[in-house]
Amino acid sequence: MTLLRPRRQRRKSIENVAGFDRWLTFSMAALLLFGTILVWAATRAWFAASGLDPQYYLKRHVINILIGLVMGYGVTLIDYRLLRAYTPILWLLGVIGLLAVAVPGVGSTVNGARAWIALPGGFQIQPAELAKISVILGVALLLSEGRDISSHPVSKDVIKALGITAIPMIIIVLQPDLGTAIILAIAIVGMIAVSGAPSRWITFLLILAVVGTIGAVKSHVMSEYQVKRLQSFVNPTADPQQSGYQLRQSRITIGSGGILGRGLFNGPQTNGRFVPEQQTDFIFTVAGEETGFVGSSIVILLFCLFFWRAFVIAQRTSDLFGRLVCVGVIGWLAFQTFENIGMTMGLMPMTGVPLPFMSYGGSSMFATLVGFGLLQNVHLRSR
Numbered sequence: 552m553t554l555l556r557p558r559r560q561r562r563k564s565i566e567n568v569a570g571f572d573r574w575l576t577f578s579m580a581a582l583l584l585f586g587t588i589l590v591w592a593a594t595r596a597w598f599a600a601s602g603l604d605p606q607y608y609l610k611r612h613v614i615n616i617l618i619g620l621v622m623g624y625g626v627t628l629i630d631y632r633l634l635r636a637y638t639p640i641l642w643l644l645g646v647i648g649l650l651a652v653a654v655p656g657v658g659s660t661v662n663g664a665r666a667w668i669a670l671p672g673g674f675q676i677q678p679a680e681l682a683k684i685s686v687i688l689g690v691a692l693l694l695s696e697g698r699d700i701s702s703h704p705v706s707k708d709v710i711k712a713l714g715i716t717a718i719p720m721i722i723i724v725l726q727p728d729l730g731t732a733i734i735l736a737i738a739i740v741g742m743i744a745v746s747g748a749p750s751r752w753i754t755f756l757l758i759l760a761v762v763g764t765i766g767a768v769k770s771h772v773m774s775e776y777q778v779k780r781l782q783s784f785v786n787p788t789a790d791p792q793q794s795g796y797q798l799r800q801s802r803i804t805i806g807s808g809g810i811l812g813r814g815l816f817n818g819p820q821t822n823g824r825f826v827p828e829q830q831t832d833f834i835f836t837v838a839g840e841e842t843g844f845v846g847s848s849i850v851i852l853l854f855c856l857f858f859w860r861a862f863v864i865a866q867r868t869s870d871l872f873g874r875l876v877c878v879g880v881i882g883w884l885a886f887q888t889f890e891n892i893g894m895t896m897g898l899m900p901m902t903g904v905p906l907p908f909m910s911y912g913g914s915s916m917f918a919t920l921v922g923f924g925l926l927q928n929v930h931l932r933s934r
Contacts (some may be wrong), residue, residue: 568624572864572930578857579908579923583616585850586909589837592815593830596822608830608911611674615913619920626924630932631873638688642715645685648678649722666726677914679731682719683738684921687879689715690739694746695871703747712743730902734887736760741882742875797833800825801895805839805847812843830911832903835895850909854888861926868933877929880922 587609594608604610634641652658652665659667659675667675693712694704704712716739723732740756804820813819818840820826826833838847858881865877884907891906893899905915 570931571927572860575860578853581853582908589834590830590911593837597824612911615916619916622917623920623924626921627928631928635692638692641685642689645682646719649682649719666728679723679728680914680918683735683883686716686719690742691872691875695875709748709752730904737886738879738882742879745878797827798897801836804836808840808843810844812841812846815841831905833895834906834910835892858885864926864930868929873929876925880925
């Protein structure tokens with residue numbers, strides 16, 4: 552009997568993966584592969600010229616992907632409806648992680664934001680990325696508690712949902728990490744809208760978001776570095792040596808690729824490191840220069856395919872909790888994708904958010920692959 556258990560477990564694992572939405576899996580895998588190549592292209596030449604290991608970032612990126620895939624697959628093994636029981640614990644752990652970055656000797660500051668926890672081996676983790684998952688699950692739980700797909704939450708439920716959102720949001724803003732706060736806010740507004748809550752709440756939240764952003768700037772909650780990024784969006788010449796330089800070089804890099812690009816590993820802007828943080832926040836500029844308009848369009852089409860299938864999964868589920876979880880993940884990843892690609896072309900302000908599935912960074916990769924796992928989880932139990 553003990554010999555049969557591993558075989559049964561392997562068979563169940565195979566059946567579980569076989570039940571995944573194939574187009575969602577294909578688009579995710581293609582984006583991971585494309586992103587891995589671009590991360591390598593963004594760092595290979597510079598590291599080699601400096602006498603360092605040209606595969607340094609490639610190796611670490613692959614490790615992040617493998618860890619993220621294990622986490623994402625692990626999420627699919629537990630029925631998403633059972634996650635309701637663990638949601639309060641996950642929310643509390645998310646808040647504890649956000650508070651931990653303020654502890655001396657634990658948190659570290661990157662680009663003016665104290666939002667990271669240093670780990671052994673030179674790795675870092677950003678609790679705000681993983682807190683997105685816990686907040687989305689918490690809001691979905693409160694808005695769907697005791698309801699089926701045809702009933703709607705009342706104002707009392709919305710107030711509760713906003714209450715559990717406010718605590719992590721305030722901590723994230725104070726770090727300060729305005730980009731993550733905006734992304735999370737968009738995801739929550741989308742969930743409230745889809746839940747069927749009174750429409751006046753949507754209007755109120757949109758007004759609150761605008762007032763809150765202006766207040767964050769005026770009250771100096773945002774760091775000087777972040778304020779300059781916003782100023783450069785309005786006037787690219789406002790900070791020519793820092794954020795203005797980054798935006799200008801980003802546009803030049805994308806535009807220099809033309810239709811077919813300069814070829815992988817052959818981009819002069821990329822190899823010369825003219826765009827800072829190119830392997831993380833500005834990975835799309837590598838696609839623009841080295842694969843051109845065609846390659847960049849393929850990346851965008853893969854994202855469109857991913858979000859289309861995610862919407863199909865959300866539409867098919869007959870469970871309100873599952874639908875809200877899907878909408879929360881879609882709102883988070885879709886807006887983050889739009890913000891990242893938009894900021895590289897000057898269409899959105901620079902907020903320092905990575906491109907899902909493609910940018911280098913462990914925390915973002917873990918969170919996005921867990922989000923993918925949640926989508927597949929709902930799909931597996933809703934067919």
